[in-house]
Amino acid sequence: MALIHPTAVVDAAAELDSSVRVGPYAVIGPHVRIGAGSDIGPHCVVGGRTTIGQHNRFFQFSSIGAVPQDMSYGGEPTELVIGDHNTVREFCTLNLGTLKEEGVTRIGSHNWIMAYVHVAHDVRIGDRTVLANGATLAGHVHVGDWATVGGLTGVHQFVHIGAHAMIGFQGHVAQDVPPFMTVDGNPLQARAVNMTGLKRRGFTDERTAVIRRMHKLLYRSSLPLAEAVEAIAALKGSEPSADGDIAVMLDFLAGAKRGIVR
Known part of the structure; x- marks a missing residue:
């Protein structure tokens, strides 16, 4: 049996590996699947058709797999798919996809997602990215492997951020950011190659x-x-x-x- 706190509410139809830990007052819905070694923190809500891989850690008060913040969404069976070894800190919101794209919000592996990050519908995040506190990704945003998005940054819908790119603090990202580049400022400007990364x-x-x-x-x-x-x-x-x-x-x-x- 998974290590489920007695105050947690886990639907009988949810599929949890026997090594999954679920903290106090967490809620897990019927269409959720969670892989080995993952940890669902206190007061987290995991709903929708959400698949979570192995060895992920979700800190307290996050909302995972809620319906998209899209007025056209009509309850279609869309998904959130999360890979392995991700860290998701407090108060994050990761939403389901919509039928406007492939119906899936997809997050890769080894990502570091800090507090208050919002990942909207149909976003695609690669591997080993860093999303700093308060970063907000609108619908259909793509983030390449190893990219870093600075704190309090807003990313416009459909924007693509290239692999190894670095976005500075409080960026206003309304255009695509090429791979390997460092950008910051408002309006956003390309500064240099991300040499440190x-x-x-x-x-x-x-x-x-x-x-x-x-x-x-x-x-x-x-x-x-x-x-x-x-x-x-x-x-x-x-x-x-x-x-x-x-x-x-x-x-x-x-x-x-x-x-x-x-």
Whole structure:
């Protein structure tokens, strides 16, 4: 049996691994599945069609899998899917998806989600991201692996944030943020390459040199965006270890929906 506090309310139809811990006064609905080693803190509410992987920790007072804050939602059987080894701090709200996209809000693994973070419907969060206190992601936002979103930052619906990007404190993010970049201010501006993050993740000098060149082409060359993209594509082969980073940038720019911060 799962380790369920006697004051918790767990629907008999919920599927909890025997190692799951459920704290006092938590509420878990009938369509919830929770994997091994996960910890549901006191007063958390986990509802909807929510699937939680292994070794996640939810601190007290979070709302997980509530219906989306979308006036068009009509009770459709949409989902919230959460991976493994995530930390979700106090008072977070993670909502179900809608049929406007694939019907799933999806959060990857090894993410650090701090207090009062809001993850709206149809958001996709990769792996090893950091969402600092009070960060708010509107519907359909995509956040790439290793990205960091600063405290009290608001992200407009449909915005994409690239892998390894860093958004500073209290950012107003209304356009897509390319991979590897540091942005901050209001209005938001691209400042530099996220060198601190890349060094922490073991990027070599050769790779970071190519990423710096991509930054210069996007932000220091005065080239129109289409020409900057062509110049970035021409970097392929100049440093083979960075070809994957170039591909990440080109894929992101090709899929940008709201224009990039520039």
